[in-house]
Amino acid sequence: MKSFGFLSFGHYETEGALDAGQMLHDAVEIANGADELGVNGAYFRVHHFAAQSASPMPLLSAIAARTERIEVGTGVIDMRYENPLYLAEEAAALDLLSDHRLALGISRGSPEPALRGWESFGYEDLSEPKAATMAREKFDRFLRAVRGERLAPADPAQFGPGARLRVEPHSPGLERRIWWGAGSGATAEWAAQQGVNLMSSTLLTEATGASFGDLQAEQIERYRAAWREAGHDWTPRVSVSRSIFPITTDLDDLYFGRRGRGQGDQIGIIDDTRSTFGKTYAGEPDRLVEELRADAAIAAADTLMLTIPSQLGVDYNLHILESFAEHVAPSLGWNPNTHGPVKGYAI
Incomplete structure (x- = not known):
């Protein structure tokens, strides 16, 4: 494991x-506290x-303004609700303001409370x-804009015939910090073909009897094989997320x-599909x-996102991150952003 962040x-x-x-x-x-601890990333779900x-974007901008090193991003933006060119403008501006610390996870999105909520946002897809x-x-279209493709015809009175314009601002390198959230092996292969990083979902729309970690490791291998076949000239990142809680205090227990002891993966139905959900890891640090x-997907990935109980407050969540950083992450090969002093957050 090279880096870890939190997913809220x-x-x-x-x-x-x-x-x-x-x-x-x-x-x-x-x-801000995670940045001081050397945590590598701060990522947020979008519902x-x-x-x-x-x-x-407003939240990530506020975080970027308060921090120095931590990567800021999403896991994931539901593309059904987005204007792709406006999102590309916002992403480039934030990436430039944050000194290239933006990492956007994007996908089709998970089930929402609203019935076809994207239609209320003004977008329709009558095909499915x-x-x-x-x-x-x-x-x-978003990727093409981020990559600097000139998508809009220019006014010929200003630029002459045939001229085209790109979305501005443009942030070089942002295209290599875009992720696609994939819930199946086939979707992971598609992401590889697009030339974007893989954000393996918190659930997989597969239930073969194999463990969640093994299913996810298979998905990651399919992604990397497809990446090699596509012939891209750079090495992509792969992230997985887990609920992990080191038990170091009575309150943790x-x-x-x-809740965590003795529980395994769960099988459920989502989007009318039988799916596998990962288990919660909770225990003393050595056991964790x-x-x-032994989790094959964690071993295969280069980025681990810890899902945190953000509603329990700042101090307790920083205590969780600090406990993981101090007692667990080093044994997984963690490469922190900084080696600053341990804060000792009160809970």
Whole structure:
């Protein structure tokens, strides 16, 4: 494992009356503390019409302004809801402001509370109920814009006949920090063909009886094989996410000890498809190291995202990240952004 970050779903309106404003302020503070700990990335889920994180650019901009090293990004933006060229403009501007620390995870998106919510945003796909084709077509246009392709015909009165314009601003190198969130092996192969990084989903739309880690490792291998076949001239990144809670205090044990011990992967139905969900890892650090080393997908990936319970507040979430950074990550080969002092966050 070369790097790890946190993945926040940004839940609010939970017990304790956490509202959207407090969630956003907490997210900035968690990211700032994580940056001081040397955590490599701060990533946020995007869910529309729900009491969760949405519209990530203002939040990521605020985090980038407060931090120095940490990568800021998403996991994932639902492309069905997006204007691809406007998203490309926003992404390039944020990447330039953050000194090239942006890493955007994009995908078709997960099921939303709204019925075909993208239609309320003004986008329609009459060809299929899940609008997957529309998402991929928009993603193609977004990528072309990020790569600097001149997509718009210029006014001939100003530029002469045949001239074309690209989206501005343009941020060189951003194209290599775009990820596609994939929930199956076939989708991972498609991502490789597009020349983007792989963000393996928190669930897989496959249920063969194999463990989640083994299914994900197979997906990663299919992605890398497709990448080699496509002949791209650079090495992509691969991320996986896990719920991991080192038990170092009585409060950790109260929150997660009983929940994590003895539980395995889960099988469920999502989008009418039988799917596999990864288990929660919770235990003493030495035991966690042993279990995580045996997870084939963690071994195969270069980036690990820890899903955090953001609604439990700034100090407790930084305690989780600090415990992982101090007691678990070094044994997985973690390469921190900095070797600053351990903060010792109170809980």
